[in-house]
Amino acid sequence: MRADRTERLDLTTAETAGRRRIWLCADDFGISNSVNLAIRDLVVRGRLNSTSVLVVAPSFSRSEAMSLNTLNSVEPRVAIGLHLGLTAPFHPLSKSFKPVSGGAFLPLAATARHAAMRHFDHDTLVAEVTLQMQTFLSTFGRTPDFVDGHQHVHLLPQISDALLTVVKETLPDAWVRQCGRVVPLAARFADRKGLLLDIMSYRFRRRAAALGVRTNPGFAGTYQFDDAADFPALFPRFLDRLPDGSVVMCHPGFVDAELQRLDPLTTLREKEYAYFAGDAFPATLASHGVALAGTPSMPLSS
Numbered sequence: 001m002r003a004d005r006t007e008r009l010d011l012t013t014a015e016t017a018g019r020r021r022i023w024l025c026a027d028d029f030g031i032s033n034s035v036n037l038a039i040r041d042l043v044v045r046g047r048l049n050s051t052s053v054l055v056v057a058p059s060f061s062r063s064e065a066m067s068l069n070t071l072n073s074v075e076p077r078v079a080i081g082l083h084l085g086l087t088a089p090f091h092p093l094s095k096s097f098k099p100v101s102g103g104a105f106l107p108l109a110a111t112a113r114h115a116a117m118r119h120f121d122h123d124t125l126v127a128e129v130t131l132q133m134q135t136f137l138s139t140f141g142r143t144p145d146f147v148d149g150h151q152h153v154h155l156l157p158q159i160s161d162a163l164l165t166v167v168k169e170t171l172p173d174a175w176v177r178q179c180g181r182v183v184p185l186a187a188r189f190a191d192r193k194g195l196l197l198d199i200m201s202y203r204f205r206r207r208a209a210a211l212g213v214r215t216n217p218g219f220a221g222t223y224q225f226d227d228a229a230d231f232p233a234l235f236p237r238f239l240d241r242l243p244d245g246s247v248v249m250c251h252p253g254f255v256d257a258e259l260q261r262l263d264p265l266t267t268l269r270e271k272e273y274a275y276f277a278g279d280a281f282p283a284t285l286a287s288h289g290v291a292l293a294g295t296p297s298m299p300l301s302s
Helices: 033-045 062-072 108-116 122-140 150-155 159-170 192-211 231-238 257-262 267-277 280-287
Strands: 020-029 050-053 079-084 146-149 246-250 290-292
Touching: 020 033, 020 079, 033 062, 033 257, 033 267, 050 062, 050 146, 062 079, 062 122, 079 122, 079 150, 108 150, 122 159, 146 150, 146 159, 150 159, 150 192, 159 192, 231 267, 231 280, 267 280, 280 290
Parallel strands: 020 050, 020 246, 020 290, 050 079, 079 146
Antiparallel strands: none
16 A cells, blocks of 8 residues: 555655664564554554564465565665564474464463473474574565564563573574553553563563663553544653654554454554544654654664
8 A cells, every 4th residue: 555655654764864763563563464454554644664474374474574574675764673473373484383272282271380380391482483484584584683572472471481592592682572561650550461561571571681681761552442542642651751763552443354363452453543643643642752763673672
C-alpha cells in the first residue's frame, strides 16, 4: 500500500533535535497476512520503525520476509527483529524439543511453570532458539537487529539464559528487549502485567549486562487486552519519562481467519492500527517531545 510522502514521520534532524527517540515496535509480524499488511503499511507511512517476526507462525514465508525487507532497500525504515516463539499454539522447529502437547509448545502458563521449576533442558532450549535464529537468517538473508519474545517468554528463567547465550555467541551486534518500565514506584502497582515484567526484567538486565549484551533502557506498552480499552487515551501515558532509545510495544493489525485461529488478540489490533494511521498519533509524539528513531542501528544503552 502506497502512502503519500507527507504522511511520513521521518523528520529532518532540525525538526527532531532535542526529542527523545523511541522504537515503536509492532510485535507478531508473520502471524497472519493481514497483520503483516497492516505493519508494512504503517512502516511506509512512517508510523512504525520496528517490528519483530514470529518465524514459527504457520503462514510465515520467505515472500512475506522479502516484502518487509524491501522496505529498507532504499533507506533504513524499520528495525527487524526475531520474536522468539515458545508457546502454544505454535510448534517447535527442532524435532527434539520437549515438552510438547499435541506436537505444539505448552501454553504460556505451563511454560512459565516449567521454566520456574527449571524443568527445561538447557541444550534443548539453545537448539530451538538457534534454529529460530537460523530460520530468520535464511528467510531475510541477514541476522535480526534485535530479539524479543512472544508473550515475553524470553524473560523466563532458563529461557532467558538460553537466549542470552545464543545472542552472545552468534549476534554480537544485536540487542535484546528488556521490559522494565521507568515509572514511579506507586504507579507500578496499577498495572499487574507491567509489574510482573518489571520484576522479571531486573534479573534479565543484570544477566545481559554481565554477558555484554545490549538492552533497551526503557519499556512501555502494556495494558489489559480488553476490547473496550481506549487505546488513544492509553498511548500518551506510555511516553511519560521514557529515556532515549526506549521501546514501546504495540500490536497493530487487520483481522483475518488465520489471526482468529491463532490468537485471541484481534479487535484491539485494528484499534491500534487506526490510531497509528491517524492524525492524533504524530501530534501526540510532538507534544511529548518524542520522535521515532531514524535508523535500525541507533545505539542503545548497555
